[in-house]
Amino acid sequence: MKMTYREAIRQAMHEALAADPRVFLMGEDVGKYGGTYACSKGFLEEFGPERIRDTPLSELGFVGAGIGAALGGLRPIVEVMTVNFSLLALDQIVNTAAALRHMSGGQFSVPLVLRMATGAGRQLAAQHSHSLENWYAHIPGIRVLAPATIADARGMLGPALADPDPVVIFEHAQLYNLEGELPDDWRCDIATAAVRREGTDVSLITYGGSLPKVLAAAGQLAAEGIAAEVIDLRVLRPLDTETIAASLRKTHKAVVVDEGWRSGSLAAEVMACIVEQCFFDLDAPVARVCSEEVPIPYAKHMEEAALPQVSKIVAAVRQVLGK
């Protein structure tokens, strides 16, 4: 069936709400407004205000309340409008949700699902364009997901809700309008990376909103006779390094593409894993294409220059291949 990424997210939430009375959705404008990205359109009418809760602008409060509700026996899906605003809730996520199980000696798990939009590309400037997935991926105690396909948008929420520990789901804002076929076997795990395109010459490793750019680059490279393998990390914590290593054993070269800023990026972590686990398989230094280290500017040409682009990915591959 053909559908948008947005519709896939919506169906996943709908299924969860219909199947389990403990599941509820809360966040800013999820109800009456229908969701900032229209992912919960119609839910208020169908499930009622008890389970589709509009919250005030109180990110720290309602994310923390989600943690408490999870401890109290519910299965909250908490939507934070965007990762930019999740910074106001970071304390509850890092100091409470992520730490609670360990610091209580294993007595309490927090079965919370936190969804948020992420990423740049819409000329929203410095306060609305962050890609801070790696900040979350740095934190032990949480699982971090980045659905980049229609199937993952549909499939990841179920296992995330079944996870006894906190799961953060990043939905790249540029993906909501992505349209594609929902395969019959959309059910998926939330543990492994996926090979999105097979190839033998170089491994392109990416996640989230960069996947379409990387696939486009791989298409261009194919026309030049370069067979790129594309790996979609899907799960940013814990990383599935085995899938990465298996690819590297085949291609011996890698380019990591990450919309996060270069220094301290998730790309840096992936590169470190490659160096640790695949050093003797490598035929060339590993390269990365990241965002330039600048708060994202408003002007279109400047924003484009700040972000990973197909042309930059293609150029990085050529350089790694010495072409």
Place this chain on the structure above:
Amino acid sequence: MTVPYDKTFAQKLLHDMLRIRRMEEKCAELYGAQKIRGFLHLYIGEEACAVGALHALAPGDNIVATYREHGHALVRGVPMDAIMAEMFGKSAGCSRGRGGSMHLFDAATRFYGGNAIVGGGLPLAAGFGLADKLQKRQAVTAVFFGEGAMAEGAFHESMNLAALWQLPVLFCCENNLYAMGTALARSEAQTDLCAKAASYAVPTLKADGMDIVAVHEAMKLAARHVRDGLGPFFLELQTYRFRAHSMFDPELYRDKAEVEEWKTRGPLHTFSARLKAESKLTEEEFLALDARANAEVQASVDFAEAAPWEPVEDLLKDVVTPPSPSIPLPPAGEGSNPPPSPARGRGAGGEGPP
């Protein structure tokens, strides 16, 4: 009540409201033409708030605003050319094209944004107040925010700091009844915003934000209190936005009839009707003011169109201050604020009617 201003000042207030209205109507059109991109939050319907409030401030005062700040920037004295160029993303813009609609900044008029994290400007304002107080400057910091921001911790923490330390901060809440799609009563247990603020032992005042005289008089009183060193003040301006929250908004959360009802109280036509009734404005004068506003808008669009794009090579410029031996550190006690300077061009300044 008759308008307590002479004809010149009354017409100036009207003209400033017209300038905002015409500029923003043009922005909406330019958004459709994709000349302006990103988010665009229009202030249409709320003009009396910015105009009435900013005309009660002095050039040495600090302004902190939100993403719905085009009007505040304009009345404060940021040239329309620089605002329009900013929205076009040109380097001639007041934030060099880096900020866009949500991030207008201007050091010359002490206009400190353009803050698009809800509540983000509030702690900053407390800090400006602290700097002014410690450096014994008789300045007011006016911070504008929506009623939605009052649910954020940043509001409560900033109010408490300002009250505890008796900082010269004027909290201006523009209560337009909605935070995106969320009506006030659906987000606040206590919908009397002044009661919330008063719990911090701060004096409060409500004013009809559709009536520019009410806004201006309330703001003069509040600014006097703050300037006299009597501590912070909380002003609630009761207003309404006529347009969508941003450019895209299905407006499922409010009745068309409610919007129409508020439009009957629109600040432009009610104030001009009042001035006409009091013989402080003729239809010809109104048309002339409007024509001037439209001409200024057209000139700003021409300016923005003609302005060059910033070269991509400058992308990394201004991420941090470049090391430069020729720029000495500010002398102790001066901080990094620009010195109080007369506001540029038309607009801001003064203490109301001359």
